[in-house]
Amino acid sequence: MARIDAEPIISLTDLSVHFALRGSALGRLIGRSSGSVKALDGVTLDIQPGEVVGLVGESGSGKSTLGRAVLGLAPVTGGSIKFRGREISTLSESAMRPLRAKLQMIFQDPHAALNPSMTVGQAISDALRIHGVPEPDRPAQVAVALHRVGLSPVERFAPKYPAELSGGQKQRAVIARALSLGPELLVADEPISMLDMSVRAKILALMSDLRDSLGLSFIYITHDLASARFFCDRVAIMYLGKIVEMGPVKDIFDNPRHPYTQALLKAIPDVSHVGAPPAELPRGEIPDAARPPQGCPFHPRCPQAFDRCGWEARDLKVVLEERWTSVDIADYERESALLPEPDRLQTVDGVALLRTAKGAEVVELLEKIRQERPSEPFFSGLVELTEAPGGVKMVFADSARPLLLPVVGPQASGRTSEAREQHVDDRAAGERARLAAEIDVGTASAPAAVACHLYG
């Protein structure tokens, strides 16, 4: 179990990994920025010795980038990573290398993680060689590592090539290689998702045993909530580069607060629950990280979104596409001619101008959709819809990105939170408050935290 009072093994503060997008040659000449993909955007998290922290989210949520950044495998563009109090995000490759023995990774695809032309014994002993273990000592350490992961008798498994092993055996070999260097933290990136159902439990049991007997810390990256519930002490739910909810496992699973977490838990196909999946699920998929939504990144899919969640003109596309799968084809043709390419619409300071010669018809159509679908959350954010010279003017409600703040009461009691008030009033002061508040929630002793406007 985690020792809360101890110094954290890993301490991430406001960590960001942004990848620059390549623009056009002309764009670079005239000095136009081509933007960036915020794979990880301001994450604060502490990991205690012996603690297992789960990172859960869909593809593109940034969970793998976070794991890779901790090992120095992703370019950190902001914030800090401390290993036992020492800053490591700025270290050079050669200064980082000795630390890598303490921070090891288990990969998703064990077949790709092993060199096909090395036997299991050679693969482990090669890792020992790189980290300076003298040759005479290596065979004994290889044997210890293989024995530790259940690949015994060692004489039988050490001379095997990866192709001669089953998927579960290969994953055991990958874990043995990581263990041979005496790590303190293992980053396990979907270690069981490519394995057969009956083998998953065996590898998860092995990792639980390593945690208990060696006191290892884990960052467990997964999209599988069931295994996270079993294996983790704390869970961080990630969406589009940010942590949207975090807390002790029991808290997250018994009382999920963020609509995204609630949806994930509802959507798991579970053997203990025979029957149709829930009909009320978030629509669409995780958006393009190069053009993240305004406000809360989850708002275009959120069934509970309301006015200040960050509505903008391009969200109209989802509404229209949903409509066009059900209306008469003649209606579709007429309406699509009125509204070409809604996803190109720019919304500046909450105002968008939809250029069209038939402004009155567009206003009429949108008002009709609003009448027909009163529960559509998009319209809660659309405060003004009028015909304007050259098109249609749309004004959207004020919005802000929700902050990851500690949960004060059972629900919606964080409305008085000072940080929230400041953020709306004064962006600079709000930013300072945000950092202070979010740093507190990253520690193991902190209560559950959620980033959602429903809670303040």
Added chain:
Amino acid sequence: MAREGSTPVFDLGEPVTTAAGPAETVLSVEDLRVWYAGAGGPIKAVDGVSFSLKRGEVLGLVGESGCGKSTLGRGLLGLTPAGASMDGHIRFGGRDLVTAGRKVWPQVRGSGLGMIFQEPMTRLDPLMRISDHFREAIGSHERMGRKAADRRALETLRSLGIPPSRYKNYPHEFSGGMRQRIMIALALALQPAFVVADEPTTALDVLVEAQIINILAAIRTTFSPAMLLITHNLGIVGQACDRVAVMYAGRIVEHGTVAEVFQDPQHPYTRELLSATISLTTTELRTIPGAPPDLGDPPPGCRFHPRCPNAMAVCADKSPLISELPGGRRAECHLLQWDSLSAVERADLVRERVLVADEA
């Protein structure tokens, strides 16, 4: 084909398949065997499988990797590789597809038998617009003008949640979930009477997977094909299937309605598989020792006996018979024939311990 439960916007034209009553059997498989040539003799990937499917009925096929699930699915569509041999009966549309010869397959595929693949990105041609995919698929199986084909395609896409505004897009312009919807639409546009869906949600995220399962549930009443849903995820079977067949080493060892099989499994393999599944209610990890056998040299007697917690002396010796249980349930286990066993046969089986690492 009658489309209960939905109001079609267009008349889809005369259905290709013969009109079938709600309870009519669409496909009936009897004692099917699919064997591959292996270095040390035949590999019996499917070894005596029987089941039948009615219109609109979904049968889940589960089991570990290497139990013959995908080979069975492909065999039913005649998609086995050259050199494989097939034996038994597949009765479909008044014909026996196994004995009718290789030429019959292209005639029944598409409009009669459909397939939904996993990994939609590799199955859609990146240089072809979605519209071209549909024109090609519909045009190569049916005599239909381009306008009519487009109408059919658009209607099918719309019923799966793809708006007509995306019809001329290329595959890369869609998200993973949308591509999987397009794959399903490509199979359903030909209105097949029987569809094999091989792991249709494996590469998808949790929420998108749930959307696709909802779609599979919806097509049971709209397109109502008989469907074989191959998956390793027992949770999906619970959500999307009427019945479930548990496959082990080339044979269906248990078969019944999903609720019955999940609540009261009769075969030890089903029981072990269910308890080894990690779910939200898991508090203790349970595992099945060992791995599925080499299908070129399966163990004698019951093929599960080396891994079975309930194995008896008879299990290593004789193959179990199929026990017919109430409600059309079937299972293949000596425990169900307990009364006919002698005391010697009932004795606990003495085995070598399975090593921790001898696993799949």
